[in-house]
Amino acid sequence: MAEPIPPVEAEEIDYESLGGGSLASNLLAGAFAGIMEHTVMYPIDAIKTRMQIVNPSPSAMYSGIVHAAGQISSTEGVRSLWRGIGSVVLGAGPAHAIYFATYEAVKHNLGGNIGDEHHPFVSGFAGACATTASDALMNPFDVVKQRMQVHGSTYTSILDCARTVYRKEGLSAFYVSYPTTLAMTIPFTAIQFAAYDSLSKVLNPRKKYDPLSHCVAGGLAGAFGAALTTPLDVIKTLLQTRGTSRDERIRHCKGLMDAATIIREREGFKGFLRGLQPRVVTTMPSTAICWTAYEMAKFYLIRSNREG
Known part of the structure; x- marks a missing residue:
């Protein structure tokens, strides 16, 4: 009598050996990550925008996140913290699909997925290319959101x-802030991707799919990049909301240098740090969510494709 054939154990998938994945996998994973990132932390992002407004009305001056949340909720209703979220949902999906697909393609072509070597500069450059492409699509949606x-x-x-x-x-x-956006997001993304790549090497040396290490590395990388690029984010907010200002000079602000001059003259160099706290508080969990969602979606999509 023939011996029974033992069951075949499921093959353990080496996450890093999967490389960048297919274009479709990266597009779907990126879209999923983008929507998750922007929607979960949207109310804090709304508070950040309010706090970065130059020359606001007395009723829109806030001393911190808690004060702003309480003031807005009591005077305008909780729903006002979610105004404009539809613009983010519409733009974030395709923009982040392009973002991560570009990142994976550039990183792969430059040898960033080869072996066990550390490639922070390749990751940083790939991230800069990714944000240049995605911001071209996202900028108009971001203008509508902030307005x-x-x-x-x-x-x-x-x-x-x-x-x-x-x-x-x-x-x-819709594009007056695009040069400023790139001036901010290129260093932010380069810092974030390089830091994420470096932190992942330390937190996940086995290079397996590990949601906790993806989450921690993404959050720390995002917070670091957000803190360093806050001054440019303040300038971007002024440019994207200039049409709503009662100040004639702000309404006719023409670009990055003009906006920077207005902020410095009105509030000094401390004006460039407006909204630093909510920006970091927003970015840290949102990038943690983004990277965790992206890595999860990519992992399961690629595994499904391999099994199929």
């Missing part, structure tokens, strides 16, 4: 906001 987040916003929907901005200020209003 709806400011105190006293009267737009009834994201479509109403987009139409009004286009009618009154033209197409350029």
Whole structure:
């Protein structure tokens, strides 16, 4: 009688050996990660935008995150903290799909997935390429989002906001902050990806799929990058919300240097740190969520493709 054949053990998948994955896997994983990142921490992002406004009305001056949350909720309702989230949902999915697909493609082509070597500069450069591509798509959605987040916003929907901005200020209003956005996001993303890659080597030396190490590495990398690039984020907010300002000079601000001059003259160098706390508080968990969601989606998508 023939001996029974022992069951075949499931093959343990070496996460790093999967490389960057297919384009479809990276697109889907990136879209999932982007939506998760932006929606979960959206109320804190709204508070950050409010706190970065130059020359706000007396009723929109906040001393911190808790004070802002209480003030906004009591005077405008809790739902006001979620105004404009539809713009993020519409833009974040495709923008992050492009973001992570570009990152994986550039990193792979530059040899960043080869062997056990450490490639922080390759990761940083790939991240810079990724954000340049994704921000071109996301910038108009971000403008609409911030216009709806400011105190006293009267737009009834994201479509109403987009139409009004286009009618009154033209197409350029959606991209006036794009150079500043790149000046901020390129170093932020390069720092974040290089730090994430380095931290992952320390926290996950076996290079297996490990949600905890992905989460911790992503959060720390994001917080570090956010703190260093806050001054540029303040400038970006001024440019993206200029059309809502009562200040004539701000309304006609033309670009990065002009906005920086206004902030320095009005508030000094401390003005460039407005919103630092909510920016870090927002970015740390959102990048932790983003990386964890991305790595999880990529892992299961690639494993499903291999098994299929």
